[in-house]
Amino acid sequence: MFVAKHFNELTLEELNAIYIIRAKVFAIGLGFGDPDPDLADREAIHLMHEDDDGRILAYMRLMDIHENIQGTKYGPVPDSWTLSRVSVLEETRGTGLGRRLLEEALDYIKNETDAAYVDISAQAYLKDTYYKSAGFKQISDEYDEAGMPHVRMIKKIER
Template sequence: MKFEFKHFSELTNEELYGIMQLRAEVFVVEQNCVYNDLDGHDKEAIHQFLRKDGVVVACSRLLKPGSRFSDYSIGRVVVKESERGTGLGIQMMEEAKDFMLKEWNAEKIKISAQKYLQKFYEELGFVVITEEYLEDGIPHFGMLLEYKKQ
């Protein structure tokens, strides 16, 4: 299974609904975090998502510099609870990194990672670049992936 990559304007109503439904299911309900998910950045993003039996089971949001950070960024990374532990999160991040490198020629990718996922992101090549901070009441680290020039 390969992830789809679509600009906000290319998403169907069903795709957008599936993405928003999964984000609410995990970030708001499961993590008990009340926050403003609709922050205005979705309209300028490339949305990466995977459907299984018609249901969005994993998604992320890719942004160009100047949107959320001064570097390229990946955010709103989420995998449906029933799909965790299958390698889907790793596949999603690898495909996101490949997309950003090939399509946007990204040299750096920044993320705001939940603290408990630090090791997961380090195994994907990201390094911690900030002190721990709270984002929406959840401990996070700023992390960065830099591609080495050949």
């Protein structure tokens, strides 16, 4: 089951589970040193997939770039939202859950916001996978973010 919530709608259990999945994927799995959590969490939409026991298996946050949220590293793109902290537990990778999470995020942005674009900083090794098949176009050369190669990608929201 997918659910999207504002920060103030999260239960303490959900918030704790979000920080656990992000730590497993970023701090432990990828060795990222960026601060997590950060103040951007307060302004983000938190999209997660829970199993029948309430365990979060996949997560990402969605943010309006123009809200000037602390912690974002994006230049101005008119009328755009971004996706960040994309996390899928290792044991569920390869099941299509990550692709479904991305589809849910794009549907949310299309149906619940007036954004014209989704602008992301994607890990370079993922640029030709589900991001490309979802219609994202690479708009930058590779650059370093948190010690890993990334590329900036953008997708126009079709309504």
